[in-house]
Amino acid sequence: MQKSLYINPEKCTGCLQCEMACSYEHTGTINPSLSRIKVFSFEHEGRKVPYTCTQCDEAWCMQSCPTDAIKLDKVLGAKVVNEDTCVGCKVCTISCPFGTINYVAETGKVAKCDLCAGDPACATACPTEAITFVDSNWTGLERMRKWAAKANDASL
DSSP states (O other), rough: OOOOOOEEEGGGGOHHHHHHHHHHHHHHOOOGGGOOSSEEEETTTTEEEEEOOOOSOOOOOHHTTOOOEEEEEEEOOOOOOTTTTTTOOOHHHHTTTOOEEETTTTTTTOOOOOOGGGGGGHHHOOTSSSEEEEEETTHHHHHHHHHHHHHHHHTT
């Protein structure tokens, strides 16, 4: 069963536990600026919305990488950056329409959500369950696939 991060912004309080947990998981330090998940603040509305890589099927980041440094983890479905192969050219950051791949100046490489090898620190740390790790079918993935297949059939 493939799983996905499910984000429910209505439950987010803006506590930033997800950012702190992510940065600690990947760098060993609590530094939200190095987190692979970000909490966007809509000041006028008084709302916070977490966002990170959606591991999209199109994977523009993976397709655009000139060194083939982003690979599909077939078990998780995550598109994972291989730091040994990444040359830090930032083509993937330009290709991602969602802005969820970031260049890390300290390493000269890019970083993006890798689903923490199947145990996402952001979901574990979220006290309100605004971020959960659920069966991909529950997030609507299968409904989207059926719609996409129907759209393709109509164009034939």
